[in-house]
Amino acid sequence: MNKRFQILFLLVCMCGGMTYKVTAQDTVQKIPLNGLLDSVNSKVLGQKRYIEVFTPPNYTPESTNTYDVLYVLDGGNWNTGLVKQTQHFVEGEGNMPSTIIVSVMGIDRNRELTPTSMENWKGSGEGEKFLRFIKSELVPYIDKKYPSNGDNTLWGHSLSGMFVLYAMLQETSTFKSYIAVDPSLWWDELYIPKMAGSKLPALNTKNTTLFIAGREGTALNEMKIDTMKAILSEKAPENLKWKVVLYPDESHSSVRLKSTYDGLKFTYDGLTSHIEFHPMNGIVMKDKPIPIWYFEDKDRVHYTLDGRVPTPASPKAKPEILLSGPARVYYKRFTNRSRHDKTAIGDFTTGDIIQSNPKPKNLEPGGFKYAYYEVDGDKWPDFKKSKPVKTGVAHKDFNMDDLPRKDHFALLMQGYLEAKEEGYYIFLFEADKHSKLYLDNKPIIEWTGDYRKRTYSYIMPLSKGFHSLKIEYRCLNKDFKLRLSYLTPGNFDTRNVTPIPFELQYRMR
Numbered sequence: 470m471n472k473r474f475q476i477l478f479l480l481v482c483m484c485g486g487m488t489y490k491v492t493a494q495d496t497v498q499k500i501p502l503n504g505l506l507d508s509v510n511s512k513v514l515g516q517k518r519y520i521e522v523f524t525p526p527n528y529t530p531e532s533t534n535t536y537d538v539l540y541v542l543d544g545g546n547w548n549t550g551l552v553k554q555t556q557h558f559v560e561g562e563g564n565m566p567s568t569i570i571v572s573v574m575g576i577d578r579n580r581e582l583t584p585t586s587m588e589n590w591k592g593s594g595e596g597e598k599f600l601r602f603i604k605s606e607l608v609p610y611i612d613k614k615y616p617s618n619g620d621n622t623l624w625g626h627s628l629s630g631m632f633v634l635y636a637m638l639q640e641t642s643t644f645k646s647y648i649a650v651d652p653s654l655w656w657d658e659l660y661i662p663k664m665a666g667s668k669l670p671a672l673n674t675k676n677t678t679l680f681i682a683g684r685e686g687t688a689l690n691e692m693k694i695d696t697m698k699a700i701l702s703e704k705a706p707e708n709l710k711w712k713v714v715l716y717p718d719e720s721h722s723s724v725r726l727k728s729t730y731d732g733l734k735f736t737y738d739g740l741t742s743h744i745e746f747h748p749m750n751g752i753v754m755k756d757k758p759i760p761i762w763y764f765e766d767k768d769r770v771h772y773t774l775d776g777r778v779p780t781p782a783s784p785k786a787k788p789e790i791l792l793s794g795p796a797r798v799y800y801k802r803f804t805n806r807s808r809h810d811k812t813a814i815g816d817f818t819t820g821d822i823i824q825s826n827p828k829p830k831n832l833e834p835g836g837f838k839y840a841y842y843e844v845d846g847d848k849w850p851d852f853k854k855s856k857p858v859k860t861g862v863a864h865k866d867f868n869m870d871d872l873p874r875k876d877h878f879a880l881l882m883q884g885y886l887e888a889k890e891e892g893y894y895i896f897l898f899e900a901d902k903h904s905k906l907y908l909d910n911k912p913i914i915e916w917t918g919d920y921r922k923r924t925y926s927y928i929m930p931l932s933k934g935f936h937s938l939k940i941e942y943r944c945l946n947k948d949f950k951l952r953l954s955y956l957t958p959g960n961f962d963t964r965n966v967t968p969i970p971f972e973l974q975y976r977m978r
Contacts, residue, residue, distance in 0.1 A: 507520050520573055523569065523570040526567075540573055541573060542625040543578060543582075543625065543628075556733060581596065581599040584632075585660055603643070621645060623636055623647050626651060633649040634649050634665070635664075665700050666700050670706060679711040681697065683715050685717045697713070737806055739802060739805060748895045749925060753820070754820065757930070760789050761798055770800055771784060775797065779799055786800060792817055797814060822930040834974065837974050839867075839880050839881065840860045842857050844943060865971050877945060885974075892959075898925045903916065904941060
């Protein structure tokens, strides 16, 4: 096992001590569709146009949340069903945000999706009118009626893939991102590639992304994607983020699946569910530096140590940096969509080593004391006034799953930790919302995480001896189990995180 993976494994999957069984992910997940058939009375087209709008599963009308919007051309289940399921998967992996999906259903694709008239394509050539409908009627309608934030993506395949490129060249500001799947760029003697050659250099494409998918082999030339790629390589402005991907062994239809996945990931390239570094906060002694370890992909991440928001010109993230004094550590991950850039902040103060307490009388090892309370609703119990339902010792055979309730309960755990060596200790804590860890009567961690941000950490210098420890844990979600581990001074080189041994956990008799 390589060192980086070992560190991550130990930090996230701590075992023993106060560690309990992890609930398996639900494999029979029901996904609300939240689809609404809607329509726009178009003056541009002179007709009523039907659309289907899918709001995110977590959307509620009373919410103030807003969302990016993904417009799917050639709408209906053939394309929209595939795009919708793929979007859900990419979002679930943390690579794109919750999104409104608009299925733009067509009436005559040969007429609406083509920018010029061709003799053998009856009625073709009304793409300009259809684009006007999208820009001046459909997008404003969605922005007014639905919780859109104004960041739009346009997806299309084949003729509608060609229309995607036409829309980018004609109306760059309407959409931030464009996904063209096997676009029909052969249309009218390469009308779109020729337009691109003349228009691309002058386009304002700041914060714009373009993803084009094609097929390897003869189809590459037949669809003229090779020509478009060459023009982009020569003419694309520097601030246009573009990519052409070619897929082997795919048909004109089957290429939609892989390319939709890759296109959505590229649209939000750099987006991640969270940024993880450890320790997250703590105390630094004068002339005794501490390490900060960064565990995620570092390509798009920059940091500062003075509290200023990082820019792309700030230093790039490293696996380890050293702090020798007080600092506000600020990491920022830059994405293709600046709205979804991620940040993480850690505050470190200077201080002296924390002196131990005299060993209390009547102290015995083998686990901390606990008091178990049952909780109604989401309120905290008043530990000073409430009577616990159950008390005991969290010894080596203690299992939280054996408590009367699986959730809606609280634990107050108290005792003493014996520090066998002097130096820096990193405490790692997993719990449920607003649970707290105290050491020597000082609150050092309050847990406010989620499924993707489980482990919180704090570094502090301790002297040898006994240090009081208290945990206030409230369990409302049974998936968020209580876990407490630490990294001792002697294990800093190996970074071997361990549960606190039971022989070093003390309680009053």
